[in-house]
Amino acid sequence: MSLDVALSPEWLTEALNVPVHGVTIADTIGGVATKIRFTIDTEAGTHRHYCLKGLFTNEPAAAHARITRTETSFYRDLAEKVGVAVPTCRYAAVDEEQGNGVIIMEDIVEKGGRFLTALEPYTPEEARSSLRELATLHAANWGRPDGPSWLRNRLDDLAAAPLRTEAEHQDLMDDPRGDSLPGELRDAKRITACLRALADRTADQDATLVHGDAHAGNIYLLADSVALIDWQMLQRSHWSIDVAYHVGAALSVEQRRTTERDLLDHYLDHLTELGAAGVPDREQAWTDYRAAVAYGFYLWSVTRQVAPAVTREFCLRLGTAVDDLESYALLDV
Incomplete structure (x- = not known):
């Protein structure tokens, strides 16, 4: 059409x-x-x-x-x-x-809503609100063994068929998006290996509905609420890829470092309040979170059709999170 x-x-x-x-x-x-x-x-x-x-x-x-x-x-x-x-x-x-x-x-704008940009300052308090939305989404399908026939596990799909060849991916990481990262985080082969290890790690764990692309540019604000937009990456996967990606991409490096444990606990508390059964304990959830930040880093390491300033900042934020959280060591890559 x-x-x-x-x-x-x-x-x-x-x-x-x-x-x-x-x-x-x-x-x-x-x-x-x-x-x-x-x-x-x-x-x-x-x-x-x-x-x-x-x-x-x-x-x-x-x-x-x-x-x-x-x-x-x-x-x-x-x-x-x-x-x-x-x-x-x-x-x-x-x-x-x-x-x-x-x-x-x-038209959300006509209703008084405001769409955030990917690089707009986002506070930990706003992240608490958006994590409650993610918990609500996750709880809706928590513990169910399947979902609609059209819904795929995009993490598994990406691990099986990466979006870029190794050479294409390395060319992207050799451009300015990788300038602020240490050499091991610019290694395209290792980034993809980390994604595959994450897919293997979550393969036998419970899956639920996840947004799949929850950075601040996919959020809008109304007078009394925070909401998610752009559901193109919706999938059945592990809850942690949404939470780690959202916190790692939406907040500055300094904000993430000082608030991520508290934000993760807030998410888990809300998930429990919504009646989800079998919510992981704090330490297991922290381990899951540390591994899952590899998903968001992979997505932005291969992204092409976005302003370079956004790609550079998200690679810095998410790559630094991978380094801080020792995701490579945890995933044994």
């Missing part, structure tokens, strides 16, 4: 089930998927504000199409069941022509 079709009054009338007489674009936001904030004029003379999200290219990359289908399936099948704050979704379906997902949701 082209963007012209998706924003046409005719298509929107069918998708939103309301007569649309006119469409005004307020903002266009690029990324893996394009997001368009727009307003419709209805037959009754009212204005309604929405956000359209999808891949509107002639030949979307297969990997990108797959993750948009994951997010579409989340809004279609799970968003109202898991208890976390999400934008109200008005349309979620897969474009059968191209195989990618298309979503129309309420």
